[in-house]
Every structure is written in structure tokens, then in C-alpha cells.
Amino acid sequence: MLEILIFGAVTSAIYAMLAVGFTLIFGVARILNLAHGSFYALGAYGAYVLTTIFKVPLIVAAPLVVVGVALFGMVVERVLIRPMRKSQLAVLMISLAISLVVEQALFLTFGSEYRNVPSFIDQKYVIGGVDVAGQRLLTLLVSVVSISGLYLFIQKTRLGSAILAISQDPEAAQYMGIPSDRIFGVVMAMSAGLAALAGIMAGPFLSVQPSMHLLPIVKAFAIVVVGGLGSIPGSIVAALMLGYAETLVAYGISTSWTEIVSVAATLLMLVLSPAGFFGKRAAF
Amino acid sequence: MFGHTFSKRSFTRLAMALSAAALFAPAHAQQGPIKIGLTTAVQLQVGRDTQEAAKIAIDEINAKGGVLGRKLSFVVADETENPEVGINAIKKLTADEKVDVIVGGYTSGVTLAQLPHISSAKTIYLGVGAASPAITAKVKQDYENYKYIFRTGPINAVHQAKGLVEWISGHLIGELGLKKIAIIGENAKWVQDLVPVLRKGAVDVGADVRMVEFFDTTTSDFSPLLSKIKSSDAQFLVVVLSHASSDVFAKQWYDARFPIPYGGIDVKSQDGDFFDRVGGKSISQVAVNFAVRAPLTTKTVPFFDEFKKRTGRVPVYTAFGTYDSVHAYAQAIERAKSFDTNAIIKELEKTSMVGVAGYLEYDETHDVKAGGKFMNLLFAQWQAKGERVVLWPKSLRSGNMIMPPWLTK
Numbered sequence: 255m256l257e258i259l260i261f262g263a264v265t266s267a268i269y270a271m272l273a274v275g276f277t278l279i280f281g282v283a284r285i286l287n288l289a290h291g292s293f294y295a296l297g298a299y300g301a302y303v304l305t306t307i308f309k310v311p312l313i314v315a316a317p318l319v320v321v322g323v324a325l326f327g328m329v330v331e332r333v334l335i336r337p338m339r340k341s342q343l344a345v346l347m348i349s350l351a352i353s354l355v356v357e358q359a360l361f362l363t364f365g366s367e368y369r370n371v372p373s374f375i376d377q378k379y380v381i382g383g384v385d386v387a388g389q390r391l392l393t394l395l396v397s398v399v400s401i402s403g404l405y406l407f408i409q410k411t412r413l414g415s416a417i418l419a420i421s422q423d424p425e426a427a428q429y430m431g432i433p434s435d436r437i438f439g440v441v442m443a444m445s446a447g448l449a450a451l452a453g454i455m456a457g458p459f460l461s462v463q464p465s466m467h468l469l470p471i472v473k474a475f476a477i478v479v480v481g482g483l484g485s486i487p488g489s490i491v492a493a494l495m496l497g498y499a500e501t502l503v504a505y506g507i508s509t510s511w512t513e514i515v516s517v518a519a520t521l522l523m524l525v526l527s528p529a530g531f532f533g534k535r536a537a538f
Numbered sequence: 539m540f541g542h543t544f545s546k547r548s549f550t551r552l553a554m555a556l557s558a559a560a561l562f563a564p565a566h567a568q569q570g571p572i573k574i575g576l577t578t579a580v581q582l583q584v585g586r587d588t589q590e591a592a593k594i595a596i597d598e599i600n601a602k603g604g605v606l607g608r609k610l611s612f613v614v615a616d617e618t619e620n621p622e623v624g625i626n627a628i629k630k631l632t633a634d635e636k637v638d639v640i641v642g643g644y645t646s647g648v649t650l651a652q653l654p655h656i657s658s659a660k661t662i663y664l665g666v667g668a669a670s671p672a673i674t675a676k677v678k679q680d681y682e683n684y685k686y687i688f689r690t691g692p693i694n695a696v697h698q699a700k701g702l703v704e705w706i707s708g709h710l711i712g713e714l715g716l717k718k719i720a721i722i723g724e725n726a727k728w729v730q731d732l733v734p735v736l737r738k739g740a741v742d743v744g745a746d747v748r749m750v751e752f753f754d755t756t757t758s759d760f761s762p763l764l765s766k767i768k769s770s771d772a773q774f775l776v777v778v779l780s781h782a783s784s785d786v787f788a789k790q791w792y793d794a795r796f797p798i799p800y801g802g803i804d805v806k807s808q809d810g811d812f813f814d815r816v817g818g819k820s821i822s823q824v825a826v827n828f829a830v831r832a833p834l835t836t837k838t839v840p841f842f843d844e845f846k847k848r849t850g851r852v853p854v855y856t857a858f859g860t861y862d863s864v865h866a867y868a869q870a871i872e873r874a875k876s877f878d879t880n881a882i883i884k885e886l887e888k889t890s891m892v893g894v895a896g897y898l899e900y901d902e903t904h905d906v907k908a909g910g911k912f913m914n915l916l917f918a919q920w921q922a923k924g925e926r927v928v929l930w931p932k933s934l935r936s937g938n939m940i941m942p943p944w945l946t947k
Contacts, residue, residue, distance in 0.1 A: 387793030504762035
């Protein structure tokens with residue numbers, strides 16, 4: 255029981271980091287970013303490159319990678335997505351194209367073998383008789399801290415208020431003098447940075463290979479559909495639900511069944527309540 | 539002008555004589571190198587080593603003048619681990635490149651999908667990487683269509699299971715007294731063939747098999763599985779892995795300081811740099827190797843050294859099969875004194891030569907013979923600083939077994 259509690263929490267934490275960024279960029283800029291998983295992948299690979307090839311200590315490499323991927327996200331938004339914003343379909347297609355290009359680039363550069371991302375913590379901790387790797391606990395901590403930080407930022411700062419304003423009513427916000435376009439870039443950077451952070455934290459104990467962006471995007475999509483597109487609390491709750499549902503299935507039935515959970519959840523939610531639990535309007 | 543010398547009749551006779559001569563002229567009047575088609579997972583170590591080993595064998599044979607006066611050359615097609623792509627690789631080699639022989643393979647599922655296409659192209663195929671006995675089963679069932687298929691290595695899944703049982707009996711139970719074992723394997727064809735034989739064999743030699751479980755090849759979080767194994771009260775974890783995430787498994791096993799040592803068949807662990815790839819976290823893992831740099835045969839050490847000289851690394855198992863396949867094929871042609879496919883097949887069946895890992899002979903289903911003087915399973919353990927120590931068979935033992943560092947405290 256305790257195992258399910260702990261491992262479920264770690265899984266939910268990773269999912270939450272991915273989902274929050276995904277839902278943020280949609281809620282604010284109405285961009286369904288299928289390249290979100292690529293930020294996760296780039297985070298993990300960035301950590302691998304800096305630590306293994308350039309021998310940079312992890313504690314220095316991690317923030318560098320987060321900032322690097324955030325900037326990459328900003329550039330992607332500015333150069334590739336912004337010109338297409340008139341059509342949601344075009345944005346969808348171009349983000350999909352980006353994810354494929356990144357995957358192929360990683361494949362050509364690093365090959366298909368799994369890469370090793372070092373952990374921050376190597377020790378094992380025993381919690382109530384359960385052996386837990388230190389890195390997993392740290393991931394949980396980092397997730398809670400980063401998402402709380404993001405939430406506080408949006409609630410308490412001026413930039414945060416601007417973001418909220420745009421997500422509520424983009425036109426009114428522009429009339430108030432809020433530079434929407436620039437804010438979209440900032441939000442994209444935050445979203446990408448958070449995903450990259452997830453990649454750096456989870457990379458050490460999950461698989462790092464070129465197609466690692468696929469599952470996260472499916473999971474993130476499932477979570478925001480269940481939680482409601484554009485709602486951060488919704489994503490967190492849904493991430494917890496999905497993380498625990500998968501863990502329960504893995505321990506109770508078999509590991510092979512976990513992937514069905516997210517897809518089934520998406521299907522069910524779209525049929526029963528397309529707006530999700532917390533969403534203010536239907537996703538499509 | 540020539541008068542009656544070249545009458546119509548004598549001209550016809552001359553033409554007929556010339557055509558008859560052309561028909562019976564030796565086949566290698568057509569010049570050009572013999573093309574070997576390599577089909578393998580190019581991106582993985584098994585694929586890279588297949589190519590390197592082929593180069594070594596080809597260079598050796600060409601240095602001695604080639605085969606019946608013709609040199610050897612090769613082309614590569616990427617079959618990945620996907621059957622669709624594998625079928626395309628075969629089509630590329632047979633239809634586009636028109637190779638004379640195909641050498642390679644890794645994933646049993648891919649090879650099985652490729653068989654009908656190889657058969658219809660009537661091209662000889664020498665498998666070096668896939669272990670399912672189903673691959674050569676068709677040779678006996680439908681000889682006319684599938685006589686082209688041979689497997690040079692590795693020893694098939696059933697033989698591997700028997701090798702594992704011998705190790706469990708002699709080493710785990712006999713020397714270490716570890717009777718309670720858990721068996722986990724990836725959900726792939728060759729493992730499905732192997733595990734039932736392994737389980738029965740283990741029970742027969744006195745092991746207490748606490749649990750047997752298959753897991754999806756794409757699994758990346760092993761905590762639920764590790765938890766189940768822990769509660770099964772096993773003393774040793776026997777794994778059967780090839781395509782699965784061995785790297786991730788090793789790291790998660792180590793990170794959780796899992797209280798049960800593990801070992802078995804782990805193909806990725808055969809890579810010379812596996813230990814470094816996982817940051818040293820595979821320490822104390824016992825993994826099957828099909829050959830190590832020891833005088834298993836007269837060719838073993840020279841081959842390892844040549845391979846190391848050319849690539850700076852230690853070869854994985856597909857290299858042995860490839861090297862042996864190219865030599866076996868060349869020698870079959872020499873004995874047949876012909877390039878006719880059927881003649882070569884007849885000679886290949888009679889192969890009896892020294893290989894890298896053991897003597898090479900094919901049985902009646904064109905499958906490589908195992909055990910004794912033929913190829914065997916060797917068990918090597920990762921120890922400190924990435925050193926690999928051979929533990930089994932006893933005759934090749936090069937050091938003592940160690941336990942995971944956290945268990946010795």
C-alpha cells in the first residue's frame with residue numbers, strides 16, 4: 255500500500271510538471287503544442303550532453319539546460335508558431351512537425367540506444383519499509399516546488415496578472431495595453447522550461463531515447479482533457495488521478511496495462527464531459 | 539569472298555559449337571565480386587559489430603585471393619527491430635542490390651517475417667542474431683522452399699534455456715546454495731520459446747521457482763515488477779532480456795539497492811561499454827556471453843584482438859556469427875566448385891569448421907549445433923571498474939563471484 259502511495263506520488267509529480275506547462279500554453283495562447291514532449295526529451299538529452307560530453311557538473315548543467323530549452327521554446331513560438339496563429343490546425347501541424355524533426359535530430363545525433371542522465375542523489379531511502387531511490391523523492395520535491403512557484407508567480411506578480419488577463423479575454427487584455435505577443439513567448443518559455451526540468455529529473459530513472467517525447471505528450475493530453483484545458487488546478491488534480499490510476503494498475507494487474515489507462519481516461523472524459531472537470535469551455 | 543569455306547551449314551555448326559561452349563563454360567566467367575547483403579539493426583551495437591565482423595572476414599578471404607577467383611564485397615540494409623522495415627530490407631537486398639547471399643538478423647520476429655521473402659528470392663540466408671528455433675523449423679517442414687535458411691548463431695532459445703539450467707544447477711545451487719529463484723523475461727518471441735524450457739529445467743534440477751513473469755518490452759518503470767519480485771522471497775533474479783530497457787532496469791535495480799542479485803541473458807549487457815553507460819550500476823550483474831577473449835578455439839583470441847585493433851572495443855555475439863557465416867559460405871563455394879545456389883546449400887549443410895566460439899556444424903534443420911565442442915553459454919560478471927570476470931563454466935573461470943555491494947555489508 256505504502257509503495258503505491260509513494261511511487262504513485264512520484265509518477266503524478268512528473269505528469270503534473272508536463273501537464274501544467276501544456277495546459278498553460280493552451281489556456282493563455284490557445285496553442286495545442288504537440289511539441290511539448292520534445293522539450294521533455296531535450297531536457298534529458300541536454301543534461302546527458304553537458305554532463306557526459308562536456309563534463310559539466312550536474313548542479314550547473316541542470317539550470318543551463320532548463321534555460322536553454324526555455325529559450326528554444328521561445329524561439330519556436332516566435333518563429334514557427336506565431337506566423338501561423340490564425341489557424342489552430344496549422345499550429346497543431348507545425349508543432350507536430352517540430353516534434354518529429356527533434357526526434358529525428360536526436361536519433362541521428364545520438365543513435366537509438368538509451369543514454370545515461372546522471373542523478374542528483376544516488377542514495378536509497380527507506381520509508382516505512384519501502385526502498386525508494388533518492389532521485390525519485392527529489393523529483394517529487396522539485397515538482398511540488400516548481401509548480402507552487404509557478405502558481406505563486408501567476409497569482410502574485412504583475413506579469414502573472416497579465417498572463418491571467420490574456421487567458422480570460424485576449425482582446426480586452428490588448429485594449430488594456432498588455433503586449434499579448436510578448437507574453438505568449440514568455441509563457442511558452444515557462445512551459446518549455448518546466449517540461450525540460452521534468453526531463454532532467456526523470457531522465458536518470460526513466461528511459462532516455464529519441465522517441466521519449468511520445469508517451470509524455472499522450473499523458474499530458476489525457477491529463478488536460480480530464481482536468482480541463484487551461485486550468486492549472488485541474489491539471490494537477492488530473493495528474494494525481496492519472497498517476498495513481500496507472501500505479502494501481504501496474505501493481506494490481508500488470509505493468510503492461512498502464513498505457514491503456516491514459517487513453518481510456520481521455521476517451522471516457524471526451525464522451526462524458528468534454529470540458530473536463532475544471533474546464534470552462536469544451537476543448538474542441 | 540571466302541568461297542565455299544563458310545557455307546551456311548558450317549556456319550550453323552560453328553554457331554552451335556560456340557553456344558555449347560558458352561553454356562558449359564564455368565559460371566565465374568561472369569566477373570565481378572560476390573555480393574554479401576548484410577541485414578541488421580544498424581543503429582545498435584549488434585548491427586555495428588555485424589558489419590565490422592563481416593569486414594574482417596571479407597578482408598581475410600580477399601587477401602588470399604577471394605573465392606574461386608572472385609573477391610567478396612558487401613552492402614548493408616537496416617532492418618531495425620520492426621518487421622515491416624525488415625521486409626523492406628530484404629527486398630532492397632534481393633531486388634535492388636541482387637546480392638548473392640544474405641547474412642544478419644537480430645530480432646526473431648523480424649527474421650520470421652522476412653523468411654517468405656528470402657525464400658521467394660531463392661537467396662541463401664545465414665542468421666547471426668535471432669534465436670528462435672521457429673526460424674529453422676520450416677527447413678524441415680518445407681525443404682524445397684526454405685532450404686536457403688541457415689542459422690549460424692546464437693545457439694537457439696531452447697539450447698540457451700538448457701545452458702541457463704546448467705548454470706543454475708552447477709553454480710547457483712551447487713556452489714552458492716541459492717535455490718529460490720524468480721524468472722522475468724521481456725515479452726518477445728524468443729523469450730516465449732525459452733522460459734517454459736527454463737522453468738521446467740530449473741525445477742528438475744532442484745530450484746524453487748518463486749515466480750515467473752513477462753513484461754512489456756517498452757516498460758520503463760520497473761518499480762511494480764521489482765516490488766513483486768521482492769515479495770516473492772527469491773534469492774536470485776534470473777532475467778531474459780534483449781530488446782527491453784536493460785540500461786533502465788540496471789539503474790533502477792541499483793538505485794533501489796535491490797536486495798536480490800540478478801543475472802541471466804541480457805543482450806545489451808554484452809556491450810563492452812554497458813557498465814559505463816549505466817554509470818557503473820550494473821555491478822555484480824551476471825550476463826551471458828557467447829564468447830570471451832580466451833582460447834575457446836584457435837580462432838577466438840586472434841578474432842577478438844583483430845576486432846579490438848580495428849574498433850577499440852570488444853565484439854558482441856552477432857560478430858561471431860557473422861565472421862563464421864562469411865567463412866562458412868566461402869568454404870562451401872570452394873568445396874562446391876560452383877556458384878550455383880543449390881550446390882552451395884548442399885556444401886553448407888556439410889560444414890564442419892572451427893568457428894570463433896566453438897566448432898561450427900549445422901544440424902538437419904540448418905540450425906547451429908550447441909554444447910560440448912560446439913558453441914556454449916558463458917557467464918561473465920560485471921565487477922569493479924567495469925571488469926568482466928568469467929564465472930561459468932568452471933573450466934574458464936577467471937575470478938570469484940561478488941555480491942551487490944550493499945548486500946555484503
